[in-house]
Amino acid sequence: MAEESFFINRVRSVGIALKGAILLVRTEGSIQIQAALVVIMTIAGFYFEISTTEWIMQVFAIGLVMGIEGVNTAVEKLSDFIQPEHDPRIGFIKDVSAGAVMIVSIAASVIGLLIYLPKIF
Secondary structure (H helix, E strand, C coil): CHHHHHHHHHHHHHHHHHHHHHHHHHHCHHHHHHHHHHHHHHHHHHHCCCCHHHHHHHHHHHHHHHHHHHHHHHHHHHHHHHCCCCCHHHHHHHHHHHHHHHHHHHHHHHHHHHHHHHHHC
16 A cells, blocks of 8 residues: 555656646746747757757756756745745845856857857858
């Protein structure tokens, strides 16, 4: 019985995580733009026949940016819930969270340039 409940709990956890990912894509403009970029980069990967290693780097970069963007969204929503009024301490937290998104976005952009610039030129 314990094994069954463990399995059922894992299935529920996956369902909750999937619900969260869908909510993120449905409600956040930045994620919607990134999802469109995922489609474009996937098409580019097939068009330029990137290597397995390049696919790994591209998928990792995309996943990292979208994952950190999701955490940033959660931090912003939680911050607004905790303190709906302007508070410089909450502003600091939100700025740091947004900065984390910027850092991984720059890294992902560099990865994209390293993969695609040699193929374009």
